[in-house]
Amino acid sequence: MLNNLLSYTQYLCYEKSHITYLGIYVMFRFIILALLFCLNTLNQSLAEELLIFPSDHSKEQIVKALNSAEKSIDFAMYRLEDKEIINILSSKNRKGIKVRVLLHKPDLYHPPFANSQNNEAVEILLKAGISVSYLADHKYLLSHYKFINIDDKLSLISTLNFDEGNYNSRNFIISEDSPKLVQKYREIFDNDFNDKPEINDQNAPALFKNHGIVLGPNGQRKILEELIKSANKSIHIYMQDLSDPEIGLLLNKKAKEGVRVEVIMSAAPFGGMDFNRVNHTLISDAGGKIYFLPSYKLYIHAKTVLIDPQTSNARAYVGSCNLWHQAISVQRELGIITKNKKTISSLYNIFKEDTKLEVSYTEALAK
Numbered sequence: 001m002l003n004n005l006l007s008y009t010q011y012l013c014y015e016k017s018h019i020t021y022l023g024i025y026v027m028f029r030f031i032i033l034a035l036l037f038c039l040n041t042l043n044q045s046l047a048e049e050l051l052i053f054p055s056d057h058s059k060e061q062i063v064k065a066l067n068s069a070e071k072s073i074d075f076a077m078y079r080l081e082d083k084e085i086i087n088i089l090s091s092k093n094r095k096g097i098k099v100r101v102l103l104h105k106p107d108l109y110h111p112p113f114a115n116s117q118n119n120e121a122v123e124i125l126l127k128a129g130i131s132v133s134y135l136a137d138h139k140y141l142l143s144h145y146k147f148i149n150i151d152d153k154l155s156l157i158s159t160l161n162f163d164e165g166n167y168n169s170r171n172f173i174i175s176e177d178s179p180k181l182v183q184k185y186r187e188i189f190d191n192d193f194n195d196k197p198e199i200n201d202q203n204a205p206a207l208f209k210n211h212g213i214v215l216g217p218n219g220q221r222k223i224l225e226e227l228i229k230s231a232n233k234s235i236h237i238y239m240q241d242l243s244d245p246e247i248g249l250l251l252n253k254k255a256k257e258g259v260r261v262e263v264i265m266s267a268a269p270f271g272g273m274d275f276n277r278v279n280h281t282l283i284s285d286a287g288g289k290i291y292f293l294p295s296y297k298l299y300i301h302a303k304t305v306l307i308d309p310q311t312s313n314a315r316a317y318v319g320s321c322n323l324w325h326q327a328i329s330v331q332r333e334l335g336i337i338t339k340n341k342k343t344i345s346s347l348y349n350i351f352k353e354d355t356k357l358e359v360s361y362t363e364a365l366a367k
Contacts (some may be wrong), residue, residue, distance in 0.1 A: 004008055006138060011045065015114055018283070019353070024247060026200070027216070028273060029118075042148055046122055047175075047177060047341075048103075048174060048175065048176055048177075048178075048338065048340045048343055048344070048346065049061075049174070049175040050172060050173070050175075050318075050343045051156075051169065051172065051173040051174075051175065051176055052096065052172060052215035052346070052350060053160055053161070053166070053167055053168075053169065053171040053172070054102070054167060054168050054169070054170075056297075059167060059175070061175075062085070062148075062156070062173070063084065063085075063088065065148070065150055065154060065156065066085070066088045066089070066092070066150065067088060067092075067152075068150065069092055069097050069150045069151055070151055071097060071098065071151045071152075072097060072098040072099070072100075072149075072150070072151055072152065073080060073089065073097065073098070073099045073100070073128075073148065073149070073150055073151075074100050074102075074147075074148065074149040074172070074186065074189045074193070075089060075099065075100065075102070075148050075149075075191060076099045076101075076102040076103075076143075076145055076146065076147045076148075076192070076334075077101075077102075077103060077104075077118075077146050077147075077161060078103075078104045078143065078144050078145070078146060078161050078320070079117060079118065079161035079163050079166075080101075080103060080118050080121040080160065080161070080163070080165075081118075081120070081121060081161075081162065081163035081164070082133035082160050082163060085162050086121050086124050086125065087124075087299070089101065089125060089128070089130060090125060090127075090130065091125060091128075093129055093130045094128055094129070095253065098296070099125075099128075099131070100130070100131045100133070100189075100193055101125055101131070101132045101133070102131075102132075102133050102134075102135060102143070102192055102193050103118045103121070103122065103132065103135075103143070103191065104117070104118065104134070104135065104142060104143040104144065105134040105135070105143070111224055115334065117312060125201070131193075133192075133193045133194075133195075135192055135332055135354050136195045136288070139195075139332070140330060140332040141326065141330045141331055142326075142330075142331045142332070142336060143192075143331070143332045144320050144321075144327065144331045144332060144333050144334050145216075145319070145320040145334035145335075146158035146159065146160060146161060146162075146320050146334075146338045147185065147189065147334055149182065149185055149186055149189060152182060152186055152227055153177060153182060153185070154175065154177050154182065155173050155175070155176045155177075155181060155182045156173050156174070157173065157174045157176065157185075157318065157319060157334065158171070158172075158173040158174075158320070159171045159172050159173070159301060159302045159303050159304065159318065159319065159338045160172070160225055160301070161171055161301075161319060162330065165299075166301055167172070168299070169298070169299040169300065169301040169302075170238060170264075170298055170299070170300050170302045170354065171301050171302050172302050172304060172318050172347070173183070174318050174336055174338065174343065180335070181212070181213065181336075183241050184213055185213065185334075187209060188213070188215060191298070192332065197355040212336070212337060213335075213336060214317060214321070214333075214334070214335040214336065214337060215333075215334055216328065216331060216332060216333030216334070216335075217319055217328065217329050217330055217331060217332070217333070220321065220328055221246075221328045221329065224305070224328065225245070225246070225339070226315055227246070227305060227306065227307060227315070227337065228247070228250055228251065228254065228307070229254075229310075230307060230313065231307045231308055231313075232258050232259070232308055232311070232313055233253055233259060233260065233298075233304065233308050233311060233313075234260040234261075234262070234307075234308060234309070235251070235254060235259060235261045235262070235306070235307060236239045236260060236262050236263075236264075236305075236306040236309065236324075236347075236348065236351050237261075237262070237263045237264070237304065237305050237306070238263075238264050238265075238302035238303065238304045238351070239263060239264075239265055239300070239302075239303055239304075239322060240265070240266070240269050240301050240302055240303065240321050240322050241269060241270075241275075241276065241322035241323065241324040241327065242263060242265060242276050242279050242322070242324070243275040243276050243278070243279060243323075243324050243325070244279075244281075244323050244325045244328055245278075245325070246281075246326050247279070247323045247328075248278060248282045249277035249282065251279070251283050251288065252282040252283060252286045252288075253286075254284070255283060255286035255287045255288040255330035256286045256287070257313075260288075260289075261283055261286070261287075261288035261289070262288065262289045262290075262291065262351075262355070263283060263288070263289070263290045263291065264291045264293060264300055264351065264354055264355065265290065265291070265292060265300050266292070266293060266294075266295045266299050266300045266357070266364065267292045267295075267317055267361050267365045268365055269295075269299075270299070270364045282333075287290070291354070291355045291357075291358040292358060292359060292360065292363075292364035293354065293357050293358065293359070293364060294357070294359050294363060294364050294366065295364070296366070297357055300344045301316075302318075303318070303320060303322055303323075304316060304317060304318050304347060305317040305323075305349070306344065306347050306348060306351065309344050309345070309347070309348035310345075310348070314339065314341070314344045315337055315338065315339045315344070316337070316343065316344050316347055317335055317336070317337050318335060318336055318338065318343075318347075319333060319334055319335015319336060320333045320334055320335060321335055335352060
């Protein structure tokens with residue numbers, strides 16, 4: 001359309017050959033070029049970035065983002081033990097920047113952390129005058145999502161908990177500055193922090209069609225299953241827990257249909273009995289491939305589902321939700337489905353590199 005307008009203006013100048021028309025043409029062309037420049041600048045500002053862990057650079061990016069806050073920080077985390085992050089939040093709040101923190105409440109369901117998880121962080125944060133809230137127990141069995149909103153301009157959607165073990169594990173964070181998405185994430189945080197009625201996310205499957213938010217538990221299973229069903233060529237999964245029976249059967253079905261199904265996991269990721277073994281068998285028997293990585297080299301904590309990379313159907317889920325019945329059905333989880341080409345390419349490339357670390361299941365169990 002713009003080219004047609006330019007051509008038409010040129011035509012007027014040629015036909016009339018008058019200085020007035022020439023001036024109009026020059027001015028009109030300048031305005032259009034300026035408009036295109038502004039639109040290009042706007043598109044560049046609405047950027048999405050993928051942070052990959054382990055990486056010193058990625059940790060630095062988080063610190064830089066938090067330190068850049070000028071008005072507010074909303075911070076939701078399952079486990080918060082990193083003293084550097086805690087101190088930044090405390091310092092920012094003391095400087096008048098509004099900091100709100102939403103944490104998982106210590107519970108008996110996770111015995112190793114029952115009496116200590118987040119307690120030290122809470123003590124420091126409260127002394128700094130920070131508002132700390134626990135997600136209401138009567139709504140969800142567990143608050144598992146990991147999310148940061150800075151100045152209502154930037155959102156970080158994470159598979160990573162802020163503790164030393166997670167920094168050294170395979171994890172990802174997506175950084176988003178799309179105003180529409182940032183505002184929606186803010187709305188979710190506000191509701192959870194203030195224990196307001198549940199956001200009506202029954203229209204969430206519509207978000208899946210383009211690029212949007214996955215909020216669990218309501219509607220989450222449907223979105224994740226539709227994502228997997230949409231695969232035409234390949235499915236590449238990083239997952240800490242892949243024990244959900246329905247997801248296992250769905251991956252088995254896709255593999256039998258000729259879709260290449262590949263999964264990277266740690267063996268017995270929580271120690272003791274490995275409840276993922278049934279789905280390992282379902283996927284492998286249908287022609288899929290499970291890559292077991294030794295935890296002493298690289299523990300898999302990420303939760304990502306990558307669909308049809310290098311095709312026009314490419315998309316990826318990155319978030320806090322394991323493909324485990326409880327995580328999908330009764331826990332508060334948060335993620336994003338992206339079609340960003342750069343993000344998808346990075347995820348696919350790191351996936352291919354990580355498959356080179358594969359060992360046998362028995363070796364992967366070794367400490």
